[in-house]
Amino acid sequence: MSLGSGRCHYHPDRAGLGICVECRNVICTECTTQFEGINRCASCLGKRTRALRKLTARNDWSFGAVTLALVSLSVLFGGFFGLAALFKH
Numbered sequence: 001m002s003l004g005s006g007r008c009h010y011h012p013d014r015a016g017l018g019i020c021v022e023c024r025n026v027i028c029t030e031c032t033t034q035f036e037g038i039n040r041c042a043s044c045l046g047k048r049t050r051a052l053r054k055l056t057a058r059n060d061w062s063f064g065a066v067t068l069a070l071v072s073l074s075v076l077f078g079g080f081f082g083l084a085a086l087f088k089h
């Protein structure tokens with residue numbers, strides 16, 4: 001194993017300085033992104049960002065589901081009290 005012989009996976013004309021922890025490709029300084037203190041190439045960071053965005057979308061969906069549940073619950077209670085008022089007469 002010899003260090004320094006690697007060339008950047010995305011720039012063959014540049015010397016590789018780091019290795020992406022995700023795809024194990026040799027990357028140069030420009031391609032290296034330090035996210036959470038871990039070396040990643042730009043394409044792997046993009047994948048991770050997309051995954052995070054998916055997570056946020058799921059959170060939005062659950063918020064909508066909670067709102068829907070609360071609304072249907074209040075409708076249910078409204079119907080219950082309406083029925084109770086009907087029986088009082």
Ligand SMILES: [Zn+2]
Nearest residue numbers: 020023041044
């Ligand atoms: Zn990578």
Ligand SMILES: [Zn+2]
Nearest residue numbers: 008011028031
């Ligand atoms: Zn590069």
